[in-house]
Amino acid sequence: MRLECVRVGTSLDSLAMTTQAPILPAGITVFERGWLSSNNVLICGQAGCALVDSGYSTHSAQTLALLEAGLQGRPLDLLLNTHLHSDHCGGNTALQQAYPHLQTRIPPGHAAFVQDWNPDALTYTPTGQTCPPFRFDAVLQPGTNIQLGDTLWQVHAAPGHDPHSVILFEPQSRLLISADALWERGFGVIFPELEGLDAFDTVADTLDLIETLAPAVVIPGHGRVFTDLAPSLAFARARLRGFQDNPEKHIQHAAKVLLKFKLLETQSQTLESFLAWAQATPYFVQIHQTHFAQTEFSQWANGLILDLVRVGAARREGLMVCNAG
Numbered sequence: 001m002r003l004e005c006v007r008v009g010t011s012l013d014s015l016a017m018t019t020q021a022p023i024l025p026a027g028i029t030v031f032e033r034g035w036l037s038s039n040n041v042l043i044c045g046q047a048g049c050a051l052v053d054s055g056y057s058t059h060s061a062q063t064l065a066l067l068e069a070g071l072q073g074r075p076l077d078l079l080l081n082t083h084l085h086s087d088h089c090g091g092n093t094a095l096q097q098a099y100p101h102l103q104t105r106i107p108p109g110h111a112a113f114v115q116d117w118n119p120d121a122l123t124y125t126p127t128g129q130t131c132p133p134f135r136f137d138a139v140l141q142p143g144t145n146i147q148l149g150d151t152l153w154q155v156h157a158a159p160g161h162d163p164h165s166v167i168l169f170e171p172q173s174r175l176l177i178s179a180d181a182l183w184e185r186g187f188g189v190i191f192p193e194l195e196g197l198d199a200f201d202t203v204a205d206t207l208d209l210i211e212t213l214a215p216a217v218v219i220p221g222h223g224r225v226f227t228d229l230a231p232s233l234a235f236a237r238a239r240l241r242g243f244q245d246n247p248e249k250h251i252q253h254a255a256k257v258l259l260k261f262k263l264l265e266t267q268s269q270t271l272e273s274f275l276a277w278a279q280a281t282p283y284f285v286q287i288h289q290t291h292f293a294q295t296e297f298s299q300w301a302n303g304l305i306l307d308l309v310r311v312g313a314a315r316r317e318g319l320m321v322c323n324a325g
Contacts, residue, residue: 023217023227025173027149029070030219033059036264038088038221041177042070045149048077052148052168052177053221054091057130058265063091064098078148079104080140082158082179083165084114085188086124087261088221092134105146108139109164123191127258128281129265142166156213160203161188167206169213176215181206183220184232186239189254193247194287200244207236251291256304258283260313260323268322275301 031040037055040063044050049071055063067076076099081089084106096102106114113121117133124131140146142157151170158167158181168177180188187207192199211233218232219225226232243250262277263269269277278284278301285297292300305321308314315324 023225024175025151028175030225031063031066031070032224033222034264035222036087036261037063037090038085038179039219039223040066041219042067043149044071044074045151047147047150049074050078050080050148051076051095052080053082053088053179054079054095056087056265057090057093057132060091060094064094067095075099076102078102080146080148080168081106082167082177082221083107083162084110084122085162085180086127086129086131088179089134090129090131093132096134103138104134104136105138105140106136107164107166108141111136111139123283126282126286128262128277128283140166156209158206158209160192160199160206161190163192163197163199163202167210169215174214174216175219176210176213176217177219178210178215178221180221182210182218182232182236183223184218184226185223185235187236188221189257190243190250191254193250194254194283196290200240203240204237207233207240248291251287252304252307255284255287256308256313259301259304260308263308263314263321263323266323268317268320270319271302271305271316271321272319274305274321 027044029042031042033039033055037059038053040055041052042049051067076095079092079095079102081092092104096104110122114136119125140155142155144155145152146155151172154169154171156167156169158165158179161180165179165181167179167181187203190199190203215229217225217227218229259278275298279297288297288300305314309316313325315322
């Protein structure tokens with residue numbers, strides 16, 4: 001029994017296979033991606049091979065290369081998305097083209113928007129992110145079980161970061177695929193809060209659910225696989241309390257995350273074009289008008305960029321803003 005984990009940077013040249021402690025059943029491979037793409041989990045058994053989440057669209061070639069190495073000549077039978085943020089489903093189209101018989105399942109909440117392909121309702125246009133249109137064959141219904149590899153996995157609703165997100169739990173090995181509901185240090189931006197919806201309590205409820213499941217191993221949507229649940233839950237709850245006590249802190253954090261995501265995609269661009277992109281991105285306009293309208297937009301956005309530079313997440317090179325960290 002072992003976990004195979006491929007830690008991946010942002011180019012195919014940076015692929016590296018490592019073997020970690022004997023904590024997962026054979027047949028499970030985790031592709032630990034850079035932060036532009038979510039982690040991918042390949043689960044193979046006699047019943048076939050399934051992939052959980054497909055990464056960002058600009059990393060599709062890398063995702064296909066990783067899969068080819070992991071599948072070792074076998075077909076990919078099933079693709080699951082824990083939720084429909086672009087970094088978790090942006091590779092769907094490429095995978096569906098590469099594996100024509102691939103079945104795709106998504107959470108039910110936004111299924112109608114995928115069916116009719118509405119990039120506004122799916123938040124790709126509002127966040128300034130890309131996701132090529134893809135199809136789905138069935139929904140991943142919370143409260144049901146699904147066979148992945150040779151075992152049954154439980155599908156649990158995990159609202160908070162995304163109101164329609166699910167997590168997957170295999171009770172025999174107590175293995176949890178937590179998506180962005182829980183990382184080793186924190187959780188994903190609580191996007192409903194950016195839209196004026198109260199969602200802090202749902203994050204707390206999802207953390208309570210994870211504690212009740214008591215996983216022995218957690219595969220997060222970003223970052224490394226971890227086994228020590230208690231400190232991760234404690235850190236997440238403390239972070240959540242900080243946001244509840246100061247909601248503006250969460251809003252500022254979310255805006256910087258969106259800027260950082262764009263930098264991860266472009267790697268560098270002029271300050272002028274970066275500010276123009278932000279001003280043309282509906283989420284930024286909405287955040288500014290709702291919470292920071294007393295400050296001129298470019299001054300506010302410049303302050304966010306300076307914060308990214310201050311913490312080492314970006315750097316300035318003359319007229320350019322560059323990714324860092």
